[in-house]
Amino acid sequence: MKYYRSHVLVCVDPECLKKGAHDVMDAFQDELVAQGLIDEVQVLETSRIGGCDHGPELMVYPEGVHYTNLTPDDMPFLVEEHFLKGRIAQKFVAEEKAFTDEELSAPTAKEIRVVLRNCGKIDPENIEDYIAEDGYQALGKVLTENTPEQVIETVLNSGLKGRGGAGFPTGKKWEFCRASKETPKYVICNADEGDPGAFMNRRVLEGDPHSVIEGMIIAAYAIGSNQGYVYCRAEYPIAVKTLRIAINQARSMGLLGKNILGSGFDFDLEVRMGAGAFVCGEETALMASIEGNRGEPRPRPPFPAVKGLFAKPSNINNVETYANIPQIILRGADWYASMGTEKSKGTKTFALAGDVKHTGLIEIPFGLTLREIVYDVGGGIKDDKKFKAVQTGGPMGGCLPEAYLDLPVDYEAITKAGSIMGSGGLVIMDEDTCMVDIARFFMDFTQDESCGKCTPCRVGTRRILEILERICAGKGKPDDIETLEYLCAQIREDSLCGLGQGSPNPVVTTLKHFRDEYEAHIFEKRCPAKVCKALIRYEIIDGICTGCTVCARNCPVGAISGERRQTHVIDPDICVRCGICKQVCNFNAIVIN
Amino acid sequence: MAATTTVPKTYPKNEPLGDAGKKAVIDTIIEQYKDLPGATMVVLNELQSAIGFVSTYMQEYVAERLQVPLSRVHGVVSFYSFFTTTPRGKHTVKFCMGTACYVGGTPSLIEKTKQILGVSPGQTTSDGNITFEVCRCVGACSQAPVVVVDEEVHGRVRPNKIPQLLKPMLDEKE
Numbered sequence: 001m002k003y004y005r006s007h008v009l010v011c012v013d014p015e016c017l018k019k020g021a022h023d024v025m026d027a028f029q030d031e032l033v034a035q036g037l038i039d040e041v042q043v044l045e046t047s048r049i050g051g052c053d054h055g056p057e058l059m060v061y062p063e064g065v066h067y068t069n070l071t072p073d074d075m076p077f078l079v080e081e082h083f084l085k086g087r088i089a090q091k092f093v094a095e096e097k098a099f100t101d102e103e104l105s106a107p108t109a110k111e112i113r114v115v116l117r118n119c120g121k122i123d124p125e126n127i128e129d130y131i132a133e134d135g136y137q138a139l140g141k142v143l144t145e146n147t148p149e150q151v152i153e154t155v156l157n158s159g160l161k162g163r164g165g166a167g168f169p170t171g172k173k174w175e176f177c178r179a180s181k182e183t184p185k186y187v188i189c190n191a192d193e194g195d196p197g198a199f200m201n202r203r204v205l206e207g208d209p210h211s212v213i214e215g216m217i218i219a220a221y222a223i224g225s226n227q228g229y230v231y232c233r234a235e236y237p238i239a240v241k242t243l244r245i246a247i248n249q250a251r252s253m254g255l256l257g258k259n260i261l262g263s264g265f266d267f268d269l270e271v272r273m274g275a276g277a278f279v280c281g282e283e284t285a286l287m288a289s290i291e292g293n294r295g296e297p298r299p300r301p302p303f304p305a306v307k308g309l310f311a312k313p314s315n316i317n318n319v320e321t322y323a324n325i326p327q328i329i330l331r332g333a334d335w336y337a338s339m340g341t342e343k344s345k346g347t348k349t350f351a352l353a354g355d356v357k358h359t360g361l362i363e364i365p366f367g368l369t370l371r372e373i374v375y376d377v378g379g380g381i382k383d384d385k386k387f388k389a390v391q392t393g394g395p396m397g398g399c400l401p402e403a404y405l406d407l408p409v410d411y412e413a414i415t416k417a418g419s420i421m422g423s424g425g426l427v428i429m430d431e432d433t434c435m436v437d438i439a440r441f442f443m444d445f446t447q448d449e450s451c452g453k454c455t456p457c458r459v460g461t462r463r464i465l466e467i468l469e470r471i472c473a474g475k476g477k478p479d480d481i482e483t484l485e486y487l488c489a490q491i492r493e494d495s496l497c498g499l500g501q502g503s504p505n506p507v508v509t510t511l512k513h514f515r516d517e518y519e520a521h522i523f524e525k526r527c528p529a530k531v532c533k534a535l536i537r538y539e540i541i542d543g544i545c546t547g548c549t550v551c552a553r554n555c556p557v558g559a560i561s562g563e564r565r566q567t568h569v570i571d572p573d574i575c576v577r578c579g580i581c582k583q584v585c586n587f588n589a590i591v592i593n
Numbered sequence: 594m595a596a597t598t599t600v601p602k603t604y605p606k607n608e609p610l611g612d613a614g615k616k617a618v619i620d621t622i623i624e625q626y627k628d629l630p631g632a633t634m635v636v637l638n639e640l641q642s643a644i645g646f647v648s649t650y651m652q653e654y655v656a657e658r659l660q661v662p663l664s665r666v667h668g669v670v671s672f673y674s675f676f677t678t679t680p681r682g683k684h685t686v687k688f689c690m691g692t693a694c695y696v697g698g699t700p701s702l703i704e705k706t707k708q709i710l711g712v713s714p715g716q717t718t719s720d721g722n723i724t725f726e727v728c729r730c731v732g733a734c735s736q737a738p739v740v741v742v743d744e745e746v747h748g749r750v751r752p753n754k755i756p757q758l759l760k761p762m763l764d765e766k767e
């Protein structure tokens with residue numbers, strides 16, 4: 001192998017490409033040639049390295065310098081400064097942020113990166129990069145030193161639980177599938193990641209696809225399978241492409257296919273694409289979809305380990321679950337089990353979103369409290385507003401109020417608090433969030449995504465949505481809360497799959513923790529957070545308004561009248577509550593009542 | 594390819610199966626994937642990406658070539674939101690029906706557009722040039738009413754500006 005003095009990673013994600021990442025890369029390479037450095041500097045393509053707001057950007061190793069906002073014209077200077085003279089070109093150095101998801105080099109005290117360890121550091125389209133980071137060593141070890149039973153025992157001892165939502169112990173699942181006698185058996189990776197706002201799995205697939213592939217081969221060896229499928233949502237074309245490249249590279253190196261590493265073990269892998277149905281994340285629906293059918297869930301038992309894909313024993317795990325496996329094999333079950341809490345071991349990735357200062361991907365050991373996540377990792381609430389709630393688990397999850405801030409995050413505690421861990425969406429909400437509106441938002445989503453197979457889910461979610469819409473519109477009735485509670489209980493009881501069963505969660509948890517807000521909407525026709533349009537009025541305060549006319553000129557519906565230098569007035573019957581006037585008034589003369 | 598087919602020999606205008614080039618693409622895709630387990634989804638996904646939609650005739654053709662019941666192909670196409678059964682136009686014109694735009698005059702813009710294009714929202718002009726749609730709030734309410742032509746947002750659109758907006762696209766057709 002050639003020896004390179006520096007490695008330069010250029011982000012080629014859509015955001016950066018749109019801003020001309022390829023032009024920058026071409027100019028950079030031309031300049032390396034011009035300055036006679038091309039043999040010393042290796043240029044690699046990679047996925048997100050920054051916030052993607054300041055692209056095109058690149059990372060230089062071994063120094064770990066992160067340059068942003070580059071144009072092709074900057075290249076002669078950059079190459080000369082950094083690579084010829086060895087001085088860091090300060091004016092392009094990324095601004096140090098306290099913490100963002102992609103700043104992998106920034107030391108964030110409370111984080112541990114296992115699943116994300118390679119993301120942004122290696123070229124996902126180059127298997128040698130992965131191998132240089134100990135990639136496929138775990139596979140080699142397993143194939144030469146371990147029986148399948150020993151592999152399963154290691155995974156059991158690590159305490160790893162499925163990261164796709166339910167948190168079922170992975171070793172146990174493998175054990176069940178191994179015990180099934182029928183063949184062939186299938187190994188499936190669930191890469192359907194459908195929760196709005198969650199992108200942990202996409203990041204791993206795009207940034208470190210081989211870790212998932214290696215995990216799947218090891219699983220196949222453990223359960224005795226020769227064929228695997230990755231089911232990836234259609235909305236992730238780059239992940240699909242990256243995976244396919246990775247699979248081909250692994251195959252050409254003898255890591256997939258017949259007689260892997262000379263061990264006599266055969267396994268091959270195929271990527272299948274979804275087609276825009278959220279319910280296909282549910283394991284039985286996903287398998288129906290791979291089979292070429294409508295993605296409708298089927299009853300369990302029989303469980304996939306007994307009768308799964310093509311009615312054969314199958315093991316299905318989430319992307320992150322598989323990505324953990326090589327590390328567990330290499331570093332040992334004890335190492336993995338040393339992180340986390342008593343019952344939830346290891347780390348978990350989350351997509352931190354909403355009203356925190358630093359949104360993005362994080363990976364933390366189980367056991368950090370919500371407070372640590374919000375304030376230490378997330379940097380606190382934006383604009384120093386007050387924390388109101390955190391929503392975990394996506395559309396089938398729940399909202400937890402301030403009283404739960406000191407809850408240590410693990411599967412058991414979150415479930416006990418009435419929410420679910422889910423796949424890792426964490427939405428932080430500040431005081432300006434209306435909890436009835438949030439419940440309505442999630443219900444709108446699940447109602448739309450219900451596959452319609454069972455009546456309680458199909459009809460029930462629509463009824464709930466109608467009631468919530470009515471409440472938000474100021475037309476709530478006194479018995480609405482009871483009706484909601486009744487419907488929620490029914491849907492939870494009588495739905496076939498996790499979508500229906502979990503769909504009431506956003507309503508149930510907000511009713512439990514924020515009942516007063518529902519009551520304010522219903523009985524006082526008031527939205528305490530001042531969000532629900534039908535329940536608020538924009539008003540101009542006499543004495544503060546200077547009569548500058550700015551608001552009147554900006555109102556899209558002409559609801560504001562008034563003479564220059566006279567207090568203006570909003571006609572509530574015309575106003576559509578778009579909030580523009582409040583934003584444009586320079587004197588803070590407009591308030592919401 | 595020696596596929597026996599019961600599908601009629603004459604297709605409506607714009608039917609991909611009636612176009613030799615597109616038919617070849619369709620056949621290649623079917624040939625490449627037909628023996629995979631669960632081929633229906635794979636073939637439909639590839640057809641959707643390559644052709645841009647899966648017409649009723651194409652569904653019949655897929656059912657026949659893969660030897661699966663037509664009802665199953667229909668079932669799959671209608672289940673997944675990614676599949677569309679009519680072609681999208683080369684261009685898209687979207688009218689915002691969010692509150693501010695609605696109040697700001699979107700309905701009269703839609704009327705005007707209907708007159709000019711001869712199709713209703715949700716449809717595509719018969720030459721496959723322009724898809725006419727309505728959408729939810731695009732977040733540009735301050736400029737209501739808003740029309741989005743391909744990716745570009747046009748604000749404060751008046752009915753008399755519609756011909757001007759559509760003209761470049763109408764001029765394009767051969």
Ligand SMILES: Cc1cc2nc3c(=O)[nH]c(=O)nc-3n(C[C@H](O)[C@H](O)[C@H](O)COP(=O)(O)O)c2cc1C
Nearest residue numbers: 162163164190193194281282283317318321498499
């Ligand atoms: C409606 C619904 C959507 C789901 N979506 C996903 C998903 O996107 N990704 C995922 O890994 N699991 C999802 N699951 C959970 C899967 O059914 C299954 O439990 C998981 O893939 C098992 O893998 P694990 O043991 O590694 O967690 C979903 C479940 C339901 C009910």
Ligand code: SF4
Nearest residue numbers: 451453454457497500
């Ligand atoms: S609970 Fe809902 S999503 Fe699940 S099978 Fe029933 S109708 Fe479909």
Ligand code: SF4
Nearest residue numbers: 545546548549551585
């Ligand atoms: S923008 Fe503010 S100060 Fe100016 S007229 Fe409107 S309310 Fe008054």
Ligand code: SF4
Nearest residue numbers: 555575576578579581
């Ligand atoms: S909220 Fe919007 S519609 Fe209402 S007065 Fe202000 S600018 Fe006009």
Ligand code: FES
Nearest residue numbers: 578691693730734
């Ligand atoms: S109506 Fe949608 S933001 Fe104004």
Ligand code: FES
Nearest residue numbers: 689691694733734
């Ligand atoms: S209502 Fe049209 S842009 Fe918001």
